[in-house]
Amino acid sequence: MTEKSFTWRAGGLLLPGLLFLAALFAWPVARLVATSFSDPAGAFVHYERIFLDPVYIRVVGRTMALSAEVAVLCLLLGYPLAYQLNRSGPLGKAIILLCVLIPFWTNLLVRSYGWIVLLNPQGIINGLLREAGLIEGAVPLVYNTTGVLIGMTQIMLPYMVLPLAAVMSRIDPTLPSAARSLGASPLAAFTRVYLPLTMPGILAGLLLVFMLSLGFFVVPALLGGPRDILLAQLIDFNINSTLNWPFAAALSTVLLGATLALYWIGDRFFDLGRLWGTR
Amino acid sequence: MPGAAVHISGLSKRYGDFKAVDDVSLSIEPGEFVTLLGLSGSGKTTTLMAVAGLIKPDKGTIRINDTDIVSLAPERRGLGVVFQNYALFPNMNVFDNIAFPLRMRKRSTQEIREAVGRVLEVVALEPFADRRITALSGGQQQRVALARALVFEPPVLLMDEPLGALDRSLRDQLQTEIKRIQREFGVTVIYVTHDQEEALALSDRIAVMSDGKIRQLGSPDEIYERPSSAFVAGFVGDSNRVAVRLGEARGELRVVKAEQAPELELLAGPAEGSASGAEALMIVRPEAIELSLERPQAERNAVEGQIEMREFLGASIRFTVSTPLGTMHVRKGRTVAAAALKPGATVWTSWRPSDGLIFPSAA
Structure with missing residues (x-):
């Protein structure tokens, strides 16, 4: 549309999608939030439990910490990848994109079991390390936080690489050369000019990965250990095992609230809406 | 610092089978304004970037006064460079852009403020010190780029099609300004352009280039009145x-x-x-x-x-x-x-x- 005005014709075209979203997304979410406040013992009992019982606070804290670690790992791995992606010719670009996206397109279960094959104590990596005489026994790489970090970093990488590459592609490639000609060492040219200009991409990637990691279930369930479960697993446990749906709803509402708050921060203060295409 | 002499000798650079610069030699006097004139692909920009240190030549020497600079990193050469698209830093305002080379040289805050103030005055942009780069017109951006390349008083200024992106009347005006500023600083200028009128108007000497070679080197009058080949005659005028x-x-x-x-x-x-x-x-x-x-x-x-x-x-x-x-x-x-x-x-x-x-x- 060239004019940004609402017309009934366009509105009519939107209607099926809106109805679909309202019936299958907005309404269930509203019910979910309502359920979390619906305990006869008082509207906030479940929230009191989450925020006052150290067991649950620890799960929330662990989820946040792990998500942050995944985001930082993705940044460390993704920044050079995005940089190279932006500098490469068409073939190099295709190779890097395929390496980043093929795992992303691969079925979550297939990939997670793939990691188990690689990482388990009798797995390929430990086997190679033993053969090389570097270790005896096995390095615990899976069924613990390490395994979750590895699996989640891999799946989240595109969410870091793509916004970063988008920002980098808009940077004038002569800027680092200009900085060098003006007396900046390669390191100074990077820290004073290139890095600040990629900051919007860094923030977008970090926030995106962090938000998506908060609610991640499959990878922690398969690659994680039984003792350090995350928020999504706790929700699953309350739905399927203890059948405490109102408490599960309260946990979900906390997760939803945290995600929305982060989204708002990114949109409001870091102008990330532009990168995500909402503006 | 007054302008330095530049001696380029036997400079060559190939990309695969393509000879971008083919045995170019050129001696430039201190304070001289020399233009490399040619079409795209003639080797003029490659020659300039080799002097700047941003392209590594295969062969040849480049001396500033008597120092061979070929093996020096660009930041150690101390030459001013004005890029075709200005290459201003969008994350900094006008003042910080111009102050950048001085900060890299660890000058004192006081010194930086004075030096930036001086060049802002020369390029008539004093009221714009706090402006964002994106809030400037093309001509203003060009002047900021010039100020940034001159603020640390380099002995040689390298300019790569600095007026290429501007419209005709602005170009004429900035041509005059570039010439005036060059005289004021006494800096040696190597200027790259494909625009023969620009070359004729600005230069003390013009080197007409094609296929990586200098076809003729001479004053604008010589190049125009006594072209040495049909190519030069056809290209200039x-x-x-x-x-x-x-x-x-x-x-x-x-x-x-x-x-x-x-x-x-x-x-x-x-x-x-x-x-x-x-x-x-x-x-x-x-x-x-x-x-x-x-x-x-x-x-x-x-x-x-x-x-x-x-x-x-x-x-x-x-x-x-x-x-x-x-x-x-x-x-x-x-x-x-x-x-x-x-x-x-x-x-x-x-x-x-x-x-x-x-x-x-x-x-």
């Missing part, structure tokens, strides 16, 4: 080109026969070396040709023709005249006599024999 066969010498001149109209007897400037009967190219500048209704005196080359087109270019008028020699372009000042000549009129085109420059046709 407009030209009428007539294919001719050389005849015998007559005094200092030479008889030539046009391929298209051998019945006409024409005389042309000296053509040393070439044998009688050799094919050659005669080049006549459009402004060297006179138009008259009567046949002019005998010592001029005269060809009768018909005016096909008349284009008004402001200060001058360009006539397209069809003659037995082919289509000739003639440029005349906007005089009453010229204004009276209308398309369709039969006129005599004539020029002094020495205005017909002869070149071997192979070039």
